[in-house]
Amino acid sequence: MKGKELLKDYVTAHIPGYLLAVLLIVVANVVQSALPLVLGRFTDDLQTGVLSYDSVLHFALLLLGIGVSYGVLFGFGQYQVMRLGRRFEFEVRQKLFGKFSTLSEHFFSKQGTGKLLSYVTNDVQSVRESISNGVTQTTNAVVLLLSCIVMMMIGDIPLSLILICISPLVFIPLIVVRIGPQVRERSMHVQESLAGMTESAEEQFGGIRVTKTFGTEKIAENRFGEKVDRIRSTQLFLVRLSSLFQAAIPFLGALSLVLALLVGGTQTLSGNITLGSFVSLTLYMRIIVGPLQQIGNVINMMQRSGASLERVNRLMNEEPDVQDEADARTLDRPEEIRFEHLTFNYPGSREPALKDINLTLSPGKTIGIVGRTGSGKTTLVKLLLRIYEPPRGSLFFGATDIRDLSLESLRSRLAYVPQDGFLFSTTIRDNIAFSDREAPMEKVETGAKRAMIYDNISRFPEGFDTRLGERGVTLSGGQRQRTSLARGLTKKAQVLILDDSMSAVDSVTETGILDNLVRERRSKTTIIISHRISAVKHADEIVVLSEGRIVQSGTHEELLRREGAYAMLHRLQEEGLHHDELE
Known part of the structure; x- marks a missing residue:
C-alpha cells in the first residue's frame, strides 16, 4: 500500500468520525462568532440608555452560554480529531513494521x-500532527x-466596509505560493538529517564497548556533533522561513484591524454606522487574526508533513527482491536438494560470489562446507533460505524449482543458526522458543541440553x-552461540x-554438541559450515569452496588421502592444536 493511499484510505474509513468532529467544531465556531455581535448590541443599548438590570443580566447569561457552549463543543470536537490521529499513528506504525518484514x-x-x-x-508523528491539527485548525479558521x-452583515455593518477591512487577506495565497515549496524542501532535508542523527546515535550506543576500550570517546562525540550541527x-x-511565514500573516491581520479603526471610525463619526457596529467590527477584525495565524500554521504544517509523507510513500513503494510467485507451491515433505550449475552475483557486483555450483543434498544426510573467508559458504545457504533469489533453474527441492515454493513453507522447514547468534532483549526461554512461543518448558530444556548450554542457564x-x-x-x-x-x-x-555457529565454543563442548547432533538428527538433513575440520569430519560429505567454486568434495578420510x-x-589446524597443547 502506498503512503498517500495509506492516508487516504484511513481518512475514508473514518469519515463518520471526522464528520462528527468537523460538525462539533463548526457549531462551536458559529457560536463563538456571535460574541462580538452580542457585545455590539449591548454597546448600542448602553449608548441609547435602554439598558436595565434585567437586560444586563440577560446579556451576561448570553455571553456565559456562548462561552460554555463553545468550550464544550470545541473540546469534544478536538478530542475526536486527536483520538483518530493517535489511532492513525498506531496503525501506520504497525503497517510500516509489517512492510519492513x-x-x-x-x-x-x-x-x-x-x-x-x-x-x-x-515521519509518522509529523503526518499524524498534520491530520490532527490540520483538521482542527483548518475547520476552525475557515x-x-x-x-x-456573516455575523458582521447581520450586525448591519455595510458590505463595502467589510470588504475594505479584509482586503489584506488576498496576499495570503501569494505568500503561500512563494514560501510554501521552500518550507517543504527544507523539511525533507530536516527529516533526512534527523534520520542520520538517529543512525549515528544507534551506532555509537551499539559500539560503546569498542569506543571505551579504544579510548575514543572524544572522536565519537565529534562524529555525533557533526550530525547535530548539520541538523x-x-x-x-x-525556522527563518517559517518565522517569516508566521509573521507575515498576523501582520496582514493587523492591517485589517488598522483599516477597521480608520475606515470604521470615520463611518461611526459620520453616523453611517452605530457605535455598537463599530465595536463589533473591531472585535471581529481582532478575532480574524486568530484564524489567519491558524491558516499559516496549517499551511506550514502541511508542507512539513508532505515531506514526511513523501518519505513514507517511498518506503511503502519498495518492492522486496524476493517474493512468492502467484502460484507458489508448498513444501510438504523432505526433498532432495540440488544445486545445478548455480552461478550467483550479488546485486551491483560484477564478480560472481558463486560459480558453477553442482551439489546434491540427500534427505537425512549431513554435509560439511569448509573454505576460506569470502569463499562463498554463507552465500550458498543464503540462496537456500532465499534471503537472495537464486537464478531460476539452478536450485531445486526434488523436482521443484526453489523459486516456485512459498517462502513461508520453505523457511518453516529450515532452521538457520548464524555465527553472530543474535539474541533478543527478552528472557532466555523466549529466545530459545522463538519459533514456537507456546513450546512447553520440557522442549526448551531439551534444546538447551543438546546445545550444551543447560548447565550455564541453570546457574543463573x-x-x-x-x-x-x-x-x-x-x-x-x-x-550466546549455544x-x-x-x-x-x-x-x-x-x-x-x-553457519560457523560454534566458532566461539571450546573443542570439548563442540565435540559434545556434535555428538548430540549425530544422535538426534539421523533422519534429518544437516548443513554445517565451519572453519574447523573438527566440526565437519563426521559429515557424510564435505565440500571445499574456494573463490566461489567447489574445488573438492568427499568424506573426511577421502579428502585426507588427496x-x-x-x-x-x-x-x-593439527599443528596449531599441538602447539596450544605444548603451551
Missing part, C-alpha cells in the same frame, strides 16, 4: 537502523472567518527466566543449517 536483505544492507527508525517515529463575515543549520534555515539466579540485555550482552560469546544453537535445535526443522586444500587445512 517483507523487504529483502538487500534493502536493509543499503539502509541504516537509525534511518529506518526515523520512518516509524519522526468556519470562523465565514461566520465572522541545526538545516533547521535554522527552516532466574534460570530460563533471566532477561538478556540488548543483543544478548548478558551472556558471553560462547553462551543459546542461538538451542533455538535452532528446538525448531525441529527438516533442514538445520549451522593432496589439496582440505588436507592442508587439516595439517595447519
